[in-house]
Amino acid sequence: MSIGGDLVLSVRNLDVKFYTYAGVVHAVSNVSFDVYKGEIVALVGETGCGKSVTTKAITRLIDPPGRIEGGKAYFRRRNGEVVDLLSLSDEEIRDIRGNEIAYVFQDPTSALDP
Numbered sequence: 001m002s003i004g005g006d007l008v009l010s011v012r013n014l015d016v017k018f019y020t021y022a023g024v025v026h027a028v029s030n031v032s033f034d035v036y037k038g039e040i041v042a043l044v045g046e047t048g049c050g051k052s053v054t055t056k057a058i059t060r061l062i063d064p065p066g067r068i069e070g071g072k073a074y075f076r077r078r079n080g081e082v083v084d085l086l087s088l089s090d091e092e093i094r095d096i097r098g099n100e101i102a103y104v105f106q107d108p109t110s111a112l113d114p
């Protein structure tokens, strides 16, 4: 897979569902966006619209009963290699997460040094 030189992250048709006892929650449906080098992208929307689930899926932090049901997240690694974050093995994503891509959780006092 090749993506343009300035493209760092390309999310395509992301789909995430939660299979709860109360029913299936289709949390993220067909979400696509691009992030270019040096760019800051904000996902904006009402509470519960799927911002956190989108970003957790990209960093592969969705736990059962959540499941990534479809889509791609092409990421250009520091070495120039382009990988699909959603199809890497657990070991491969662990190597990238924290080193090349990171998730700062919503509660900043627990995520950042105050």
Ligand SMILES: Nc1ncnc2c1ncn2[C@@H]1O[C@H](COP(=O)(O)OP(=O)(O)OP(=O)(O)O)[C@@H](O)[C@H]1O
Binding pocket: 018, 020, 025, 026, 027, 045, 046, 047, 048, 049, 050, 051, 052, 053, 054, 065, 066
């Ligand atoms: N573990 C879970 N089990 C069931 N449903 C979940 C779970 N986590 C998230 N959801 C559902 O997925 C949807 C998207 O939630 P998400 O947390 O991504 O919203 P958000 O846009 O980040 O909201 P906020 O602005 O409040 O942070 C919501 O309907 C939420 O209830």
Ligand SMILES: [Mg+2]
Binding pocket: 051, 052, 053, 106
């Ligand atoms: Mg959130």
